[in-house]
Amino acid sequence: MRVIGLSTVAAFGALAFQAQAATELQWWHAMTGANNEMIEQIAKEFNESQSTFKVVPVFKGTYPETLNAGIAAFRSKQPPAIIQVFDAGSGTMMAAEGAIVPAMEVLQKGGFTFDKSQYMPGIVSYYSKPDGTMLSFPYNSSSPILYYNKDAFQKAGLDPNSPPKTWPEVFEAAKKIKTSGAAACGLTSTWLTWIQTENFAAWNNVAYGTNENGLGSSDVKLEINAPLYVEHFQAIADLAKDGVFRYGGRTSEAKQLFTSGECAIMTESSGGLGDIIKSGVNYGIGQLPYYEGHGPQNTIPGGASLWVFAGKSDEEYKGVAEFFNFLSQTKVQAKLHQVSGYVPVTMAAYEETKKSGFYEKNPGRETPILQMTGKAPTENSKGVRLINLPQVRDILNEEFEAMLAGQQDAKTTLDKAVERGNAAIAAAISN
């Protein structure tokens, strides 16, 4: 007990001392494993590069837990300087106008200019207000892609070097894999919400909701019961009935179905590549599938960005600006991209990685970038921003689960999802 007491005193002493020496900037994040090491290393490099500011990364749990910790800290007037918020939480942060300072403004406060043209267009527009003000600083961005098991393709008599491109082709391949016995299940997908609705909308250039899917205004009516969605989900529901499609869970659980060799085709985040490489599956990477005559348009970024809370001192904002500037350096971005598998935020980092021959050595690693930046985004493909996207995702997941369990068809599922989702959005706006 006494030892603990003393060390606590020592720790407080050290903190107090550091606070005098350099302005401390807390960085709350939700990264674990290799991605956590990356954060620690970036903070260390920044702290060594100058002595006025000290970035202190603090792990706060999962993405929703981190967001909640940030909100609670803001309410008790002790927010961190920087907080990592996941894609679905962006709408929540954006709606809290008095609680945050736009990243662009922070950079300007530190004497830096924000040149939009240097950043990846798809990513910047996702994290910007309609008037172009960048609200948060993109940190880790990913894009959904198609993974397939080359051995299973071979066994089923499919060409292991050309992954199916459209959804009907994917469904056919999956059926063939199942009936030929090449794998126990043909197709699975992680994140049905993020991949099969939000990115599905952008990639096939169909609306997810009104008002540019919420980027134009927070008053949104969902439109995910349009015919293309019904067709897509009915196809998945039919495949699920025959055991060709297997459901893995609401987030990335389905990845295990692919790495264990049970399912031969999977749509999953590009950020999941590390685990797939580790599993030793003979995998191939393809573009996210689309529907002929609709896509491919562009995908929208998933992952997370860094937000800055309001109510901090000018000195602290200057520090955050310095840090963001450090983060956007080409060598930092290039390393972040190559080690973590996330998409680089700046064009320069992408060019640099390309020049280094990284993509020749690591095929498929360029796919998420090409998907995200291949075409200029339309009003359907800039992203989805709802004030309560996590809640809407939950509603969708519940309805999808009922559909995949055979309790309702796709039309009923999507109609109910739209009705419940709209009610939840209306209630959240009035809060």
Add this chain to the structure above:
Amino acid sequence: MQRVVFPNKILPYILVAPQIVLTIVFFFWPASQALYQSVMRENPFGLKSGFVGLANFSAVLADGSYLNSLQVTVIFSVLTALLSMGLALLLATAADRVVRGQTFYRTLLIWPYAVAPAVAGMLWLFMFNPAMGTFAYILRRNGFYWDPLLNGNHAMVLIVVAAAWKQISYNFLFFVAGLQAIPKSLIEAAAIDGARGTRRFWTIVFPLLAPTTFFLLVVNTVYAFFDTFGIIHSVTGGGPAKATETLVYKVYNDGFVNLNLGSSAAQSVILMAIVVALTAFQFRFVERRVHYG
């Protein structure tokens, strides 16, 4: 019996003060906050808030998913309490008969109690997760389509088993103690009168265990209501399609995922009322019929 009287007037208050302070800080203060929040509508960041009266309550009670989670909670609590108490009683009577190595068996049976709920959930999830669980694989291999990710009943079975398993140790301890308190002479007398094991159990042991059973019933119900959050959170997350969303899980989900603080607070106030009513009912009506030896 001799009455104990404190000569000092202030000392007794000082002695109970720490307990009172703890109760105020950890119970009354948060409870009053919940009451306050339940009549307010506020945005998550606390930037805007306003008094809405009982609107949160009427919204909650009119919500079909709330009634669903009430039903889920009742089914879950009853099943968990029955399963864990039944198994614990079976094990306790068996352990009572063991002559050698009694301590060894008891120690083994007490271990699961030391496991944190979330960890217990993960253990069962690892065994029965359809994607990677060994047992799930065996079940499917034998033609049983085990799928707790989509089948609500399977998911319910999984969390009931995990929750009951964790509570068996606790119940076991109390049943063993209860069994030891039953005078051997009664059982021997019954044996001399020709009553066999089963008969002796139901006519003598079980009624004499009633106080223990009643106590455990209360504890297990409260456990199933409140302490199983970790298990549900790690195993099913309330899914599939709300099939395992208990009242406590819904309070968390609406408050911390959906960021609807008013509704979440209103639900916790209702939950408070339910538990108070439940406990009062149990102690008033059920306890009367319990035979205290």
